Amino acid sequence: MLNCLNSWPEPVTRVQHLSETGIRVIPDRYVKKPSDRPTFLQQAAAASQIDIPVVDMQGLWSGDAEIRRRTASLIDGACREWGFFQVVNHGVSHELMGRTRETWREFFKLPLEMKQRYANEPSTYEGYGSRLGVEKGISLDWSDYFFFHYLPIGIRDENKWPTQPDSCRQLMGEYSRQVVELCGKLMNIFSTNLGLKEDYLQKAFGEDLGACMRVNYYPKCPQPDLTLGLSAHSDPGGMTILFPDENVSGLQVRYGDNWVTVKPIPNAFIVNLGDQLQVLSNAIYKSVEHRVIVNSEKERVSLALFYNPKGEMVIKPAEQLVTAEQPPLYQPTTFNEYRLYMRTKGPSGKSQVESLESTK
Numbered sequence: 001m002l003n004c005l006n007s008w009p010e011p012v013t014r015v016q017h018l019s020e021t022g023i024r025v026i027p028d029r030y031v032k033k034p035s036d037r038p039t040f041l042q043q044a045a046a047a048s049q050i051d052i053p054v055v056d057m058q059g060l061w062s063g064d065a066e067i068r069r070r071t072a073s074l075i076d077g078a079c080r081e082w083g084f085f086q087v088v089n090h091g092v093s094h095e096l097m098g099r100t101r102e103t104w105r106e107f108f109k110l111p112l113e114m115k116q117r118y119a120n121e122p123s124t125y126e127g128y129g130s131r132l133g134v135e136k137g138i139s140l141d142w143s144d145y146f147f148f149h150y151l152p153i154g155i156r157d158e159n160k161w162p163t164q165p166d167s168c169r170q171l172m173g174e175y176s177r178q179v180v181e182l183c184g185k186l187m188n189i190f191s192t193n194l195g196l197k198e199d200y201l202q203k204a205f206g207e208d209l210g211a212c213m214r215v216n217y218y219p220k221c222p223q224p225d226l227t228l229g230l231s232a233h234s235d236p237g238g239m240t241i242l243f244p245d246e247n248v249s250g251l252q253v254r255y256g257d258n259w260v261t262v263k264p265i266p267n268a269f270i271v272n273l274g275d276q277l278q279v280l281s282n283a284i285y286k287s288v289e290h291r292v293i294v295n296s297e298k299e300r301v302s303l304a305l306f307y308n309p310k311g312e313m314v315i316k317p318a319e320q321l322v323t324a325e326q327p328p329l330y331q332p333t334t335f336n337e338y339r340l341y342m343r344t345k346g347p348s349g350k351s352q353v354e355s356l357e358s359t360k
């Protein structure tokens with residue numbers, strides 16, 4: 001399987017470029033089957049007012065024990081029911097967040113030839129990319145991205161980060177550092193909420209854990225009802241901290257049979273649990289399917305930082321969460337092995353974590 005990850009199976013089309021040519025009809029490769037289109041059975045969800053929970057993280061450090069308890073419990077409920085929540089007062093500088101996102105907007109405005117210098121290969125995905133999944137003929141999504149590693153430090157290669165705009169490298173370093181710190185705090189809270197030792201999850205991820213970022217760019221689309229910016233998937237890693245575009249919504253989260261469109265709060269992050277936390281918690285916590293819709297009016301930029309176990313760590317349900325009534329639901333796997341699936345097939349709903357389910 002590794003060999004097929006060395007190069008893309010067909011020429012890569014930049015979606016931004018396609019969008020800028022002014023086409024009125026999108027190529028077939030981007031047209032989703034009817035049941036995957038944004039318009040399929042969306043009346044109920046569109047009419048509902050439900051949204052993912054919002055957590056004020058300051059409550060976790062309140063002098064009032066009752067506020068601390070309520071805040072932790074709100075996070076616990078969100079992890080069980082939604083696998084998603086927004087956080088405010090999260091400790092990351094708002095000014096830094098804004099500048100980092102602006103830098104990336106500027107990056108995507110650079111001429112195509114400049115961005116092409118960073119064109120990526122599927123062996124590491126680092127750089128400027130336009131597809132997830134290396135299998136020939138897979139359905140394509142209406143987005144481009146820039147991907148890079150931040151941790152472990154041994155695989156960080158700042159030479160692969162953009163030199164333009166000027167401030168990009170420095171901002172990315174600082175942004176990633178602050179967001180990784182936030183992830184550490186959340187991991188401790190998740191552990192405690194699950195009744196585990198405070199550092200249980202962090203230890204399960206390993207000392208040399210991973211953090212990588214994908215900056216997603218969703219260009220305007222002339223036929224947004226036929227395609228998706230990012231097909232339905234759950235994130236394969238530990239947790240994702242998403243900084244969405246404040247001007248344009250697009251992220252949808254599955255809630256039962258509905259897709260709920262998240263309304264971003266200015267300066268908030270969207271936190272979502274990935275498959276590894278579902279496995280470690282023996283499915284007490286859920287990694288929930290989500291997808292991105294596009295529109296014909298505005299492009300959208302989002303920054304996703306993925307916080308992952310060290311590649312060689314074997315991830316399996318925590319022993320304390322395995323009981324006679326709740327046997328281990330998943331087979332042990334390393335994250336390196338697990339990650340190959342998404343990198344081969346691209347986003348495929350929740351089929352991957354389901355494939356790990358122990359046979360009963």
Ligand code: OGA
Nearest residue numbers: 214216235251292302304
């Ligand atoms: C992702 C993702 C959502 C978004 O990058 O995995 O789900 O809003 N992104 O861009």
Ligand code: NI
Nearest residue numbers: 233234235290
């Ligand atoms: Ni995702």
